[in-house]
Amino acid sequence: REVHSCDYGSFANCRTVRRRSLMRISVMRISDEDLICVVEVDADVPMPETLRRFDVVGKGTKHILIFHDQILSLVSTWGAAGIPQEILVNTMVVKTDPHDTLSQMKQAVCKRTFKCGAGRVKSAVLSPIGGKVLTICEAGAQLWNLSDGACAQALEGVESAVLSPDGNSVFAASGNGTAHLWSLLDRSCSDMFEGDLGERGHGAMVHSAVYSPDGSSVLTASDDGNAKAWCVDNMECLGTFHGHSDWVGTAAFSSDGQWVLTASGDGTAKVWSFQYGACVQTFIGHDEAIICASFSPCDNYIVTGSGGSLFTVQIWSVADGTCTHTFNGHNDNVVSAVFSSDGGSILTAGGRVAKLWSVANGVCAHTYVGHDGVVHSATFCSGNVSALTASDDSTVKLWSVETGLCFRTFRGHTGPVNTAICSKDGFFMVTASDDGTVKLWSSLPEALLAHL
Numbered sequence: 195r196e197v198h199s200c201d202y203g204s205f206a207n208c209r210t211v212r213r214r215s216l217m218r219i220s221v222m223r224i225s226d227e228d229l230i231c232v233v234e235v236d237a238d239v240p241m242p243e244t245l246r247r248f249d250v251v252g253k254g255t256k257h258i259l260i261f262h263d264q265i266l267s268l269v270s271t272w273g274a275a276g277i278p279q280e281i282l283v284n285t286m287v288v289k290t291d292p293h294d295t296l297s298q299m300k301q302a303v304c305k306r307t308f309k310c311g312a313g314r315v316k317s318a319v320l321s322p323i324g325g326k327v328l329t330i331c332e333a334g335a336q337l338w339n340l341s342d343g344a345c346a347q348a349l350e351g352v353e354s355a356v357l358s359p360d361g362n363s364v365f366a367a368s369g370n371g372t373a374h375l376w377s378l379l380d381r382s383c384s385d386m387f388e389g390d391l392g393e394r395g396h397g398a399m400v401h402s403a404v405y406s407p408d409g410s411s412v413l414t415a416s417d418d419g420n421a422k423a424w425c426v427d428n429m430e431c432l433g434t435f436h437g438h439s440d441w442v443g444t445a446a447f448s449s450d451g452q453w454v455l456t457a458s459g460d461g462t463a464k465v466w467s468f469q470y471g472a473c474v475q476t477f478i479g480h481d482e483a484i485i486c487a488s489f490s491p492c493d494n495y496i497v498t499g500s501g502g503s504l505f506t507v508q509i510w511s512v513a514d515g516t517c518t519h520t521f522n523g524h525n526d527n528v529v530s531a532v533f534s535s536d537g538g539s540i541l542t543a544g545g546r547v548a549k550l551w552s553v554a555n556g557v558c559a560h561t562y563v564g565h566d567g568v569v570h571s572a573t574f575c576s577g578n579v580s581a582l583t584a585s586d587d588s589t590v591k592l593w594s595v596e597t598g599l600c601f602r603t604f605r606g607h608t609g610p611v612n613t614a615i616c617s618k619d620g621f622f623m624v625t626a627s628d629d630g631t632v633k634l635w636s637s638l639p640e641a642l643l644a645h646l
Contacts, residue, residue: 296576296601298621298637299592304606305622305643306343306634310336314628317354317613323361324617327624329632330355335366337378340634341643349376349383354402358426359409365426367400367414375426395431396422401443406451406468413454415445421456423468433471437464444486448493453512455496457487463498465512475515479508486530491537495553499528499542507531507542509553519556523549530571534578539595541581543572548583550595560598564591567610575616575623582623584614590625606633 313332320327326346329336334350349355355366355376364376372395376383398417405412411432412424421442423432435445440459447454447468454466463477463484482502489496495518499507505528507521524544531542539559540551548562548569562572567586575582580601581593590604590611609628616623622636636643 296579296620299576299580299616299623300602301637302602302604302622302635303637304604304633305636305638305640306340308336308338308343308345308632308634310630310632312630314609315612315626315630315632318615318624318626318632319355319357320615320617320624321357321361322359326361327632327634328355328357328364329626331630335364335376337364338632343634347376347378347381349374353400356403356405356412358405359407363426365403365405365412367403373400373403373414373424375429396420398441401441402445404446406447407449408451413445413447415442415456417441419458421445421454421466423454423471433468435464435466435471435473437473437476438462440483444484444488446488448489449491450493453489453493455487455489457484457498459483461500461502463487463496463510465496475512477508477510477515477517479510479517479520480504480506485527488532490533490553491535495533495537497531497533497540499531499544501527505544507540507551509540509556519551519553521549521551521556521558523558523561526568529569530573532573534574536578539578541572541574543569543583545569546585548572548581548593550581550598560593560595562591562593562598562600564600564603565589570610570612571614573615576620580620582614582616584611584625586610588627588629590614590623604635607631 310329310331311333315329315331317330318327325340327338327340329338330352334348335352335355336345337347339346349366351368352366353368355364357364362378364378365373366376367373374383396414396416396418400414400416402415403412410426412426413421415421419438419440419442421435425432435454435456438458438460442456442458444457445454452468454468455463457463461480461482461484464473465475466473480498480500481504482500484498484500486499487496494512496510496512497507505524505526507528508517509519510517526545528542528544531540533540538553540553542549546565546568549558550560551558562583565585565587569583569585571584573582579595581595583591588607588609588611591600592602593600607627607629611625611627613626614623621638622634624632624634626632
């Protein structure tokens with residue numbers, strides 16, 4: 195019942211710890227450099243935080259981890275006679291290196307193709323608990339199993355949808371202002387609100403929806419110029435954030451759920467108190483519509499990206515509403531702007547390029563040039579070591595954040611790629627395209643994908 199706990203790369207400093215809960219770990223070699231550990235935990239045993247943080251995916255009571263070959267020295271301390279073999283242990287604490295996950299991503303190939311039907315696939319979202327991907331296409335929303343590529347459930351007439359933090363439900367909004375709460379446990383569907391119910395619901399298309407961090411409420415943004423908060427338990431409207439003079443395309447929660455960020459076609463962004471529904475800050479500075487907006491990891495700043503004629507990106511202080519930096523350089527609508535997990539950088543997409551900006555001094559560190567079409571999305575991957583871009587040219591590119599060089603171009607779609615998202619651990623990605631398909635890319639062996 196004794197196991198060794200260590201930091202990645204520091205195996206000389208292993209120490210023995212004792213735990214009560216048992217796990218079973220199957221260790222398999224998949225290459226000269228990598229081992230895979232499939233960890234099985236009893237359903238009633240809480241997963242250690244360090245283990246949850248670095249697992250690849252989870253399904254039921256199984257969690258998958260990938261470690262570098264140095265794990266061999268750790269395995270030998272358990273008295274392992276060979277690989278593969280099963281070892282009974284209590285708790286294992288190993289930190290993975292983002293550069294190792296980057297190495298895996300550079301070798302990724304298409305493992306699954308999900309055919310969503312005729313028409314474009316607008317977006318794809320990975321389940322927070324792993325194992326599934328939610329897609330939004332012209333036919334509606336579909337939930338797919340990553341393990342075998344099968345469609346688990348489908349819902350017609352959906353314009354946007356989001357998975358709850360626990361992965362057990364989907365909030366789906368339609369183009370006519372209605373929304374539904376879709377249970378993935380019993381497959382029931384409840385009306386959240388109707389567009390023609392006056393004060394209760396939205397009076398126009400719902401652009402986006404997002405769950406609060408604790409999963410108790412949902413925030414919606416609509417063409418009617420409002421954002422609304424909804425209680426998941428009783429489907430009651432908790433409040434309306436009214437103050438914009440044009441459509442609201444983005445609504446987001448702060449990390450602690452206390453604040454709400456909205457961005458509008460009227461060229462302004464606003465921060466609201468979620469509890470009281472009052473606007474506490476209005477950010478004015480863009481010449482035309484704000485297309486994207488997001489909080490920094492510490493919620494003390496926001497970033498906004500605009501269309502219009504200037505195509506600017508601006509960083510704002512939430513405390514006093516001042517603009518700390520204005521970034522110029524895109525030649526088309528800025529459709530994506532996100533902070534790195536440490537808050538030190540911002541990745542933006544607009545026109546045929548993506549750009550990396552320093553939050554500290556406002557300087558453009560890199561311009562990622564190489565796509566032959568408009569870049570629809572840009573996101574960090576592998577612990578901010580790399581970036582993914584999806585483009586009209588039917589490709590996805592993996593870039594070095596440090597050098598700005600392109601590591602890899604992923605080809606396989608036959609139409610514009612609208613979204614490319616990386617799993618939190620960086621071992622696989624999902625892409626969505628106008629060709630009506632979603633693809634799963636990974637370097638994991640097929641035998642391991644069955645555990646997703």
